[in-house]
Amino acid sequence: MKSTARKNVLSKWLKTKAILKDPKVRRVVPETHRMNEKSLREMLSRYSMVYIKPEAGTYGKGVMRVEQDNGSYWYQKEEKKRAFDSFSSMYRSIVRNKRKRPYLVQKGIHLLKYKGRRFDIRVMVQRNRKLAWEMTGMIGRVAHPRKIVTNYHSGGKPTDVRTLLKAFASGEKLSSIEKNLSKTGYDAAIALSRTYPGLNMVGADIGLDNHLRPWIIELNTNPDPYIFRHLADKRIARKVLSYARALRRIPPAKSKPKR
Numbered sequence: 001m002k003s004t005a006r007k008n009v010l011s012k013w014l015k016t017k018a019i020l021k022d023p024k025v026r027r028v029v030p031e032t033h034r035m036n037e038k039s040l041r042e043m044l045s046r047y048s049m050v051y052i053k054p055e056a057g058t059y060g061k062g063v064m065r066v067e068q069d070n071g072s073y074w075y076q077k078e079e080k081k082r083a084f085d086s087f088s089s090m091y092r093s094i095v096r097n098k099r100k101r102p103y104l105v106q107k108g109i110h111l112l113k114y115k116g117r118r119f120d121i122r123v124m125v126q127r128n129r130k131l132a133w134e135m136t137g138m139i140g141r142v143a144h145p146r147k148i149v150t151n152y153h154s155g156g157k158p159t160d161v162r163t164l165l166k167a168f169a170s171g172e173k174l175s176s177i178e179k180n181l182s183k184t185g186y187d188a189a190i191a192l193s194r195t196y197p198g199l200n201m202v203g204a205d206i207g208l209d210n211h212l213r214p215w216i217i218e219l220n221t222n223p224d225p226y227i228f229r230h231l232a233d234k235r236i237a238r239k240v241l242s243y244a245r246a247l248r249r250i251p252p253a254k255s256k257p258k259r
């Protein structure tokens with residue numbers, strides 16, 4: 001299929017390269033490279049903590065968090081964290097335990113925590129009936145306490161953004177963080193659709209660091225619209241789902257959701 005017609009782009013590498021073309025968006029993309037022994041070693045010495053992930057993964061499968069401190073090395077996959085006294089021995093173990101397909105290495109973001117669990121924010125951006133991009137909803141995803149990924153399919157818990165951010169900000173500051181998240185997702189969707197104009201839904205996974213600065217962790221082009229049903233405010237799911245239906249991304253109302 002021609003890139004202009006594509007509704008779904010699987011490669012995280014192609015999606016990252018596409019949004020790096022936009023100078024405004026570029027500033028919020030954590031440094032990312034194709035992973036090999038050399039790039040992992042370099043990225044780890046630069047950032048001390050990185051994530052590695054399959055170039056075309058889903059549900060957080062195969063994602064690992066890799067750390068170094070003072071000559072000690074660790075990596076965690078699912079609930080298991082392993083320690084090593086050299087980079088080479090860790091790398092050998094990673095190769096054995098990773099999925100047998102190309103990986104990316106990305107600067108790790110120290111995500112904010114809620115009750116001791118990491119969280120990130122899914123910002124949904126969809127084309128409306130006039131085909132203009134619109135931010136339609138956002139929802140927090142709180143990681144399982146012993147896991148390094150926030151995905152729903154890995155035990156992540158969908159949670160209202162305000163609940164998660166209350167400990168960090170209130171009033172105008174809280175609103176401005178929310179606006180910033182929304183704008184970051186919106187700008188990223190526009191940037192991605194310049195390379196892939198056929199896209200009509202983008203679920204932006206955005207992490208906040210200790211300075212409440214947003215980082216684009218990943219852009220999903222086939223995001224689950226049903227996750228918004230977890231919000232108490234039912235208007236949001238209604239909007240997200242009605243846009244998805246109008247674009248024929250999900251079946252008409254009343255039929256059962258697939259997932």
Ligand SMILES: Nc1ncnc2c1ncn2[C@@H]1O[C@H](COP(=O)(O)OP(=O)(O)OP(=O)(O)O)[C@@H](O)[C@H]1O
Pocket residue numbers: 030050051053057058059060061063106107108109110111120148149150151205207217218220
């Ligand atoms: N650079 C990073 N810094 C901090 N956390 C990260 C980073 N990369 C990934 N994560 C965590 O791991 C989760 C899964 O990673 P990612 O979204 O890139 O892959 P995926 O979920 O497998 O893909 P998909 O969303 O298409 O199913 C993220 O939602 C986030 O919680």
Ligand SMILES: [Mg+2]
Pocket residue numbers: 059060151205218220
């Ligand atoms: Mg993801």
